[in-house]
Amino acid sequence: MLVSERKTWALNQEELGELMGVSPDAIRHYELGDRIPPLARSLAFEIVFGRPLAQLFPEALAEAASVLVDGAQNLSIEVEGKVDPASARKRTLLSAMNDRLGRIISLQ
Incomplete structure (x- = not known):
């Protein structure tokens, strides 16, 4: 690009x-x-x-996505099954991050 x-x-x-x-x-x-x-x-x-x-740097997007996927998996495991408010917020963040990443990638 x-x-x-x-x-x-x-x-x-x-x-x-x-x-x-x-x-x-x-x-x-x-x-x-x-x-x-x-x-x-x-x-x-x-x-x-x-x-x-x-769009200008798709290689950077791929690198960022890779880092985020790995980090998100770790955080998801950490909060799995927990019902405290902080864990619920973290799950909301992970879900929103996943949605944003999907939209960005689909625009490529």
Whole structure:
């Protein structure tokens, strides 16, 4: 997506790198998915192109989803069968997180 956005706006890697304050080589790595830019730079890409991070960096979304799935399984096991208010809230969070992740992935 990053490549197509750059090309849509008739930017080469050097120009985009200059705009973003990085080298053309860094842009190339971001486009290939070899590297995920730091959060502040990722947000800058979102501002420049007007696209959500999940669309601009699908590799980052896949990595985040993997981390969340593992963490959610652990938390789910921890609260399973518990009836206290904190555990109920955690189950609500897990359910909402799962719904959000599903919506984000379906937009890809």
